[in-house]
Amino acid sequence: MQFRYLGNSGLKISEIIYGNWLTHGSQVENDAAKACVRAALDAGITSFDTADVYANTAAESVLGEALAGERRESLEIFTKVYWPTGPKGHNDAGLSRKHIMESINGSLRRLKTDYVDLYQAHRYDIETPLEETMQAFADVVRQGKALYIGVSEWTADQIRAGQAIARELGVPLISNQPQYSMLWRVIEGEVVPACREQGLSQIVWSPIAQGVLTGKYLPGQPVPAGSRATDAKGGAQTIARFMNDDLLTRVQNLKPIADELGITMAQLAIAWVLSNDNVAGAIVGASRPEQVTSNVAAVGVTLDDSVLAAIDSTLGDIVQRDPSLTAKSSPATRPA
Template identity: 75%
Template sequence: MEFRHLGSSGLKISEIAYGNWLTHGSQVEEDAALACVRQALEEGITTFDTADAYANTAAETVLGKALQGERREGLEIFTKVYWPTNRRGHNDSGLSRKHIKESIDGSLRRLGTDYVDLYQAHRYDVETPLEETMEAFADVVRSGKALYIGVSEWNADQIRAGHALARELHIPLVSNQPQYNMLWRVIEAEVVPVSEELGLGQVVWSPILQGVLTGKYLPGQPLPAGSRATDTAGGDSAIARWLRDDILARVQDLAPIAADAGLSMAQLAVAWVLRNPNVATAIIGASRPEQVTENAEAAGVRLDDDVMKAIDDALGDAVERDPRKTVSPSRRPS
């Protein structure tokens, strides 16, 4: 495993992170989830990403159990706040001082730790003044419950405004967590340049696009049984837009490129993400330990310019690049 700084901070994190969105407490039984975390540790992964909303808090509980007994100083644990969990009252979502204060305490209890390394705003809250949100995050940092602050799926203007307030409050806003992969490149035009300017690193989710970039979904063929695309607990809706035959045919054109590079298609996808110098880590998920091993082997792989061009040629106009696609809800979810 190799390690990178998270933005311009002094914190180093593993180049591959393990995340449990759509798996722990939902798609994967607990024994399998624990086995995947143990395999991640075996592969040298030290960075683990979750959120209170994943599986309605169950994912945090499973991750806390899986990491129990590990040396806390050797881990980097990330979680998030914004979406509602359990109770769905009028203050049970968003980034108000009240919700942040209550959410961090719940996350720490479920994770079985005194602090998280990175506490992230899971979306931008249009109903809360940004000053209130950043002051609440400052309280979390100063109380020792989080070491660093990050955001997720904020656009460039929101990142710039949040960073300015973080500087005034003397708290370390160091990261953004966007979706980023070969087919979804909406952060490249605006978010990445602003992040580079301000010293934020990208903590990338969905580098293999929920399995689409592994090549297992074939144009004109039935969906594989047990795959994320057949998971009615949430996986199917997350992946549906990418299952068009024209997109799947282009993905199949990546197979010879991966083979020539001596990589699986999943490894090619993860290595592609890591080639961006603003990316600090690529979050992988898994339902089986062998998937963790396969994806972790993308650490340290460096793709040359010819491979990058071949990927662009294969995917063509299937790639989404519009920066306006980085959006948060127009109102708090309930």
């Protein structure tokens, strides 16, 4: 495993981060989930990402159980707040002071820890004053319940505005967690430059595009049984944007590039996001321990300019680059 600093901070995280969105408490039984966490630890992963909304808080509980007994100081545990949780009442969502303060306490109980290393705003809350949100996050840090703060899927302007307040409060933002892959590059035009300027780095989710970049989905063929594309609990919906024959055909054409390097297509996809120097780590999930072990092998793979150019040429215009899609990932009103 290799490690990178997270933003302009002294915190180092593992380049591969184990995440449990759509798996723990949902797609994967608890014993299998714990086996995947064990495989992550054995592979040298020290950073673990979750959120209170995943499986309506169950994912945090599963991760807390799986990490019980590990030396806390040797881990970096991240979680997030924003989306509706619990009974989903009128104050059970968003980034109000009330919801943030109550949510961090719930997350700590479920994760069985006194603090998280990184507490993240899971989206931007248009209905709460930004000053209220940032003051609440700063207070969470001052109370010792989180060591650092970050955001997820904020626009460049939102990051700049949030960072200005955070710096005044003495608790700067150090990270952004966006979707990023060979197929989804919407952060490159605006968000990444803003983060470089403001001292944040990226913790990217879906570097394998929900499994599409593994090459297991074939054009004109039924989706594999048991794959994410068949999951009615959310997996099929999240992967739908990539499930067309033109895109799947071009993804298949990446295989000779991976073969030439002696790596899998999934490893190529992870190495590609890690080649961006503003990316501190790539979040990977798993339903089987061997998936974790395989993904970690992407660490240390260097893609030279000719390989990067070949990837761009192969994928062509199916790559999504529209920066306005970041703003569209946050609801126009607070979710209920």
